[in-house]
Amino acid sequence: MEIQNNKNLGGRPLKAIKYQKEKNDILIILNNILGITETNNIFYLYDIDNDENKKNQIMDLLDDCKKYFNTSEWTVVARNVTARRYLSLTRSIYKAMNYKLTSMVKTDKQDNKFIKRTGYIVTKPNNQ
Numbered sequence: 001m002e003i004q005n006n007k008n009l010g011g012r013p014l015k016a017i018k019y020q021k022e023k024n025d026i027l028i029i030l031n032n033i034l035g036i037t038e039t040n041n042i043f044y045l046y047d048i049d050n051d052e053n054k055k056n057q058i059m060d061l062l063d064d065c066k067k068y069f070n071t072s073e074w075t076v077v078a079r080n081v082t083a084r085r086y087l088s089l090t091r092s093i094y095k096a097m098n099y100k101l102t103s104m105v106k107t108d109k110q111d112n113k114f115i116k117r118t119g120y121i122v123t124k125p126n127n128q
Contacts, residue, residue, distance in 0.1 A: 019067075019068040019069075022064070022067075022068040023068050023069065023096070023097060024097075026061055026064055026065060026068065026093060027093065027094075027097050029057075029061065030058065030061065030090065030093055030094075031122075033054055033057045033058055034048075034054075034090070034122075036122050041121055041122045041123065042104075042119050042120065042121050042122070043119065043120055043122070044106070044117050044118070044119045044120075045087065045117065045118045045119070045120070046115070046117040046118070048086060048087070049084075054086075055086045058086040058089055058090060059085060059086055059089065061089065061093070062076070062077075062089055065089070065092075065093065069092075069093070069096050070096075071092070074088070074089075074092040075088045075092070076088040076089045076092060094122060097125075098125040099122055099123060099124060099125060100122075100123040100125075101120045101121070101122060101123075102120065102121040102123065103118055103119070103120055103121075104118070104119045104120070104121060105117070105118055105119070106118075106119055
């Protein structure tokens with residue numbers, strides 16, 4: 001589809017421009033669910049995996065994402081993944097908002113066992 005003057009060929013405004021406020025609202029909600037703040041930019045997959053409430057809150061964002069983002073190529077939508085859909089959705093939202101997610105592994109000792117926890121560092125785009 002050809003783009004001219006921030007509109008597609010049919011004359012409709014691009015979702016990227018038309019729904020910027022709604023996208024930012026979704027991002028704020030996601031950050032609140034994951035505990036991402038100005039001083040904490042890391043979330044751990046272990047914490048989400050063991051919290052059904054967080055999983056459900058993230059998945060509740062999917063319908064709004066379909067309205068405000070171009071989701072046709074998102075794995076959670078296009079391939080209807082079944083494993084860790086909440087992680088796929090989270091990664092897609094951050095990617096669409098030009099945030100960078102960097103994975104890391106942290107080892108913690110819990111109940112005399114060492115547990116490897118995958119974490120993600122959320123990095124804002126340079127222009128924000």
